Amino acid sequence: MKQLEDFSIGVLSERSGVNIETIRYYEKIGVMPKPARSAAGYRVYGNDHTRRLHFVRRGRELGFSLDELRGLLRLVDGHAYTCREVHALTIEHLKDIRQKIADLRRLERAMSDMAAKCTGDQVPECPIIDALFEVRLVKRSRVVQA
Template sequence: MRIITPSGAESFSIGELSKHSGVNIETIRYYERIKMLPPPPRTASGRRVYGPAEKRTLAFIRRSRELGFPLEEIRALLALGGSERASCADVHKIASAHLASVRSKLSDLIKLEAILAETVAQCTDGATPDCPVLDILDAGRQG
């Protein structure tokens, strides 16, 4: 349910915020518990009320998660973009470390792709009881 506050600012229920941000309601509550989102004001009946700032923060968290940033790095980036207003060098340090991690994972995935491609190419049409894919996954398997 969309709410217009006395000040004229648009506010959202948790369900609306979930729809607008693409973040599950339980995940929104989780982000509140771990203090990624500030505790929202509540109506007289106790319903959470969110505004454009929370919507923007959730979009930032969601996009950061899509890019593989861990929550602690996202927390640091949120702090750097918030009232602290850090220099680009601080953000660069976090992003550079994440880039190194992504490159390492990419290198591992390229190696994995080669191993899997070679193993799948060795697979037969099921005419033999041996399965190279299962063999590579279970080194102790007796063929």
């Protein structure tokens, strides 16, 4: 089935909001299919490319890695996906997001504690700098002071 409209990478970039170099990178790593070429050798894109780029861009906004998106797209491309498979991938991604939120909360507390120790005086010692020089071992979601 012939697409209704063919256009350049510049038009694809404008329509999708994705940088031209990023589009080329996505083609290189297999997230985007290689486009057809014009008689002059230029890349020729269609509406399917725009739709796919929107999918990738939205997935990236939601924090999916390129590998995760590649997996989802393989399911879509093979027309062999079930809602259950997509749900399982989404639940796994949600676990990662929740872990990142917990890590960020710990980071926020640590930064807040460091900032609270600072008096702002002009002294040769700074509690924030000193805290950054402390040696700590990180073990799965908890910090152990060495």
